[in-house]
Amino acid sequence: MTNSAPITQDVHTIPRKLPEGGKVNLVGLTREALRDVLIAHGTPEKQAKMRVGQIWQWIYQWGVRDFHAMTNLAKAYRAQLDEAFVVEIPEVVSKQVSSDGTRKYLVRIAGGHEVEVVYIPETDRGTLCVSSQVGCTLTCSFCHTGTQKLVRNLTAGEIVGQIMMARDDLGEWPVPGAPKDETRLLSNIVLMGMGEPLYNFENVRDAMKIAMDGEGISLSRRRITLSTSGVVPEIARTAEEIGCLLAVSFHATTDEVRDKLVPINKRWNIEELLNALRDYPRLTNSERITFEYVMLHGVNDSDEDAHRLVKLIEGIPAKVNLIPFNEWPGAPYKRSSNNRIHAFANIIYQAGYASPIRTPRGEDILAACGQLKSATERARKSRKQIEAEAGVKN
Numbered sequence: 001m002t003n004s005a006p007i008t009q010d011v012h013t014i015p016r017k018l019p020e021g022g023k024v025n026l027v028g029l030t031r032e033a034l035r036d037v038l039i040a041h042g043t044p045e046k047q048a049k050m051r052v053g054q055i056w057q058w059i060y061q062w063g064v065r066d067f068h069a070m071t072n073l074a075k076a077y078r079a080q081l082d083e084a085f086v087v088e089i090p091e092v093v094s095k096q097v098s099s100d101g102t103r104k105y106l107v108r109i110a111g112g113h114e115v116e117v118v119y120i121p122e123t124d125r126g127t128l129c130v131s132s133q134v135g136c137t138l139t140c141s142f143c144h145t146g147t148q149k150l151v152r153n154l155t156a157g158e159i160v161g162q163i164m165m166a167r168d169d170l171g172e173w174p175v176p177g178a179p180k181d182e183t184r185l186l187s188n189i190v191l192m193g194m195g196e197p198l199y200n201f202e203n204v205r206d207a208m209k210i211a212m213d214g215e216g217i218s219l220s221r222r223r224i225t226l227s228t229s230g231v232v233p234e235i236a237r238t239a240e241e242i243g244c245l246l247a248v249s250f251h252a253t254t255d256e257v258r259d260k261l262v263p264i265n266k267r268w269n270i271e272e273l274l275n276a277l278r279d280y281p282r283l284t285n286s287e288r289i290t291f292e293y294v295m296l297h298g299v300n301d302s303d304e305d306a307h308r309l310v311k312l313i314e315g316i317p318a319k320v321n322l323i324p325f326n327e328w329p330g331a332p333y334k335r336s337s338n339n340r341i342h343a344f345a346n347i348i349y350q351a352g353y354a355s356p357i358r359t360p361r362g363e364d365i366l367a368a369c370g371q372l373k374s375a376t377e378r379a380r381k382s383r384k385q386i387e388a389e390a391g392v393k394n
């Protein structure tokens with residue numbers, strides 16, 4: 001993969017592919033698109049807005065997939081819906097549970113491709129690490145996903161479907177009429193799974209807007225964090241069109257080192273990236289930018305690196321998340337020692353920035369940061385073949 005990745009990715013939004021039997025999958029449609037397909041399949045225009053609200057609630061608030069169970073709709077209309085539509089989410093191929101409670105799911109999407117999704121339970125929250133691409137456009141050298149060529153972008157339905165799949169597994173769908181239970185097992189979303197989310201902007205945006213919608217899954221935008229490796233032209237759009245929190249895969253303090261660790265740096269270097277972050281439309285002290293920094297032994301973990309990092313992010317409301325490197329088969333790096341990581345964290349902290357050290361979770365099931373990879377390979381088939389399979393029109 002050349003590192004001068006093009007700004008516009010040719011793997012574009014997957015048009016609504018008619019699943020088996022030619023029915024339209026409603027999962028992932030925005031409210032506007034849902035209204036359009038309902039009208040296109042016979043719902044009277046003057047009823048459409050109300051129907052969108054009812055169907056939306058059934059799918060995203062109650063987690064109902066069977067139109068016949070949508071009891072506030074007339075029986076005949078339910079049958080009509082069942083004729084034309086389905087409510088489908090990615091299929092769970094396997095689930096592994098780590099000794100620390102972390103769950104890793106391998107899910108299958110259209111075309112038989114597979115992606116990994118990770119659920120991390122903590123005392124005060126439950127975080128789902130969501131994937132946005134099969135493989136990745138980029139080749140960050142510390143990341144297992146980076147060794148998997150991009151196969152395709154996920155649709156909005158396949159992205160929000162990961163949240164729905166996890167809620168199924170956690171049994172987190174409320175029951176209509178039951179007293180409202182505010183506690184949530186799945187309270188936070190991080191777009192830190194497989195893929196570069198900003199190279200699949202429209203689908204990620206639509207999926208997160210569905211997840212944030214107050215009449216459905218209703219996750220607060222401040223509980224959603226999108227992590228980018230530095231696709232500079234799309235950074236401001238994230239604030240304007242999604243409004244979630246932002247994290248940056250930073251990982252180095254010189255262009256020379258970052259070019260190796262995060263090759264997109266050759267496209268937009270540290271200075272360009274920092275300028276885009278200083279201009280981030282939602283930059284406030286209460287919504288700081290998270291700088292993710294993987295701790296690699298002898299590569300980026302010196303005291304000089306720590307002092308340089310503080311200098312680079314000066315003036316940006318930020319926190320620095322230190323990630324002890326999680327090794328994977330064939331990984332070219334080693335994790336920094338605990339003493340080194342704490343010394344590094346202390347320099348950042350003394351400079352006035354929160355510098356939490358991320359606790360590796362799910363290492364025993366290769367679920368920790370940077371360890372995700374699915375078996376779906378692009379090698380065997382051309383992109384055209386794979387996109388044809390997944391219904392991508394060129």
Ligand code: SF4
Nearest residue numbers: 136140143145146195
């Ligand atoms: S760190 Fe993110 S952008 Fe880089 S290769 Fe891994 S998944 Fe892709």
